[in-house]
Amino acid sequence: MRLVGPRLPGRDEWIFDVKTREFLGERTVATEAWSGGVKKGQVTSNTAVLDRAVVDKPGRRP
Structure with missing residues (x-):
């Protein structure tokens, strides 16, 4: 997915797994x-999701 801002000289690209989305x-x-x-x-610039976890309440850390 590509997002382009009207005032920004750059585009944000979201990266998804092709099979699992x-x-x-x-x-x-x-x-x-x-x-x-x-x-x-x-x-x-770039970012990557390195780990995922599920917690039982908002604000909790795994």
Whole structure:
């Protein structure tokens, strides 16, 4: 899934597992060159889900 903000020179891409459709992470890709040397198409940030857990109440940590 790709999300593009009207004022942001980048797009957010959500990454899902093809078979399970489980959310795996996200990344931001520059849609145009930025000052400071960022080139169009360059990944500027990313995240990954490393672990999942179920808890019995909101706010609890596994």
